[in-house]
Amino acid sequence: MSVTPSQPGRPRDPEVDRRIGQAALDVFGDAGWAGFAMEAVAKRAGVGKASLYLRWNSKEAVLTDALTLGLPKVADVDTGTLHGDLVELATQMLDLYLGPCSRAAMRLNLEAASIPGVAEHYEAMRTAQVLAARAIVRRGIDRGELPAGTPVTLLLDTLVGGAMMHVLTTPTGKRAALANDTASYAQRLVDFLLHPVSA
Structure with a gap:
């Protein structure tokens, strides 16, 4: 910089x-x-x-x-349980894509790699986010909350993609209500995701 x-x-x-x-x-x-x-x-x-x-x-x-x-950070949070950690992660993602920097965050996904100087910074941010998210799932596996062979990347792609797509498909008039209670949707998303995986 x-x-x-x-x-x-x-x-x-x-x-x-x-x-x-x-x-x-x-x-x-x-x-x-x-x-x-x-x-x-x-x-x-x-x-x-x-x-x-x-x-x-x-x-x-x-x-x-x-x-x-200005861009909110997506960070590792250790609540003591995999479920709690994933709810926190999903909440952070929802807050990022619904907050005051939401449009910039969306643009970065599409354009960052082609902007000189910004590309390197964005890649470092993305790497930190991925490592934090993977650490959450690895802890869950180590604690026996998930089977040892759980595909970490697929689980996280589903969680993060589900959070982002929910924001994108929520009608504009309903986004304020979603932004005021992101934790509730994050909880439902994680419940849905973990039930078949842990079963």
Whole structure:
């Protein structure tokens, strides 16, 4: 990540940085990389374009910082049971794709690999998420909650894909209600997934 050092003088305003970061995610989510421009980010954030160039030296750096600071992380959570861990994982996925960064998160799945500078950062994020998710299932196998031969990747693909597809197919008018109670759907999804696997 290439971030321009702060200029001497007045310290940076964290609120301005936050607005710029959210604006960058919003512009990317709405317009994709082809429509991502410093001018559009500045306008959305309500700041002058010079404010961006004082902080970052390229639009790649702006987006990378926005992803680092603004995109919710999908992390390993150890509740003590496989069921609880998978519910937490599914809830995190639902929150990611229903939250204020949802459009940017969806775009990243399609475009990240072709954006210089951002591609490497996104790959590192994805790797961390995959390792965290696999650790959850491996713990379940080690505790005897799943058979030793359980296909870890297939189980996780089904869980994460199920969460994402539910968001994509939920009508726009019902997404707010889903966003307010993601844990309930996550519980039902994990119940459905684990019943035939553990049986």
